[in-house]
Amino acid sequence: MRDHKYVERILNDNEIQGKYSNEVGAHVERIIQTRLENYKATVNRTLQYEIQKEFPLLNKNIDFLIPSVNAPIILIESSYNITTGSGQSKRADQLVEFYSTLMKHNANHRASQIIMLNYCDGFGWVGRQNDLHRIYGASDFVFNQRTLDVLDEVLNEYYPNPQFV
16 A cells, blocks of 8 residues: 555656656657658758747647747647647647638748647547547648658658758
């Protein structure tokens, strides 16, 4: 019984949860960055990207901007949830709003279209299918750790490779 009290204390300790949550987020971003670096090393050496930069159009820090905040072609946001919670609905609301703003931008700037990718993974999304479907609707592409090849395919399609231009 003593072990159960310890587990309960840890689960209710916001400081521990915050540290754990931050580490999970950092780990997911490392997965994406590793994939981008692998793509750069094996497919297109000219690939450029910025991490955690303020993107004025959305008034938000974006996880990955390809190639840059000043000339965005691809935006990538990531979300990993182990458990379910109301934060997932808020996240879906936020992404729907962002995507609407991007679509308005794209309609008015046909020569400088921006696409949105969302990385969604973790068991928590299984229990929040409605929110996950809303994110699918508010994305050009959605991928997870098992479907990282989607990122390569998007880069092949949308990021210019001077070798083929």
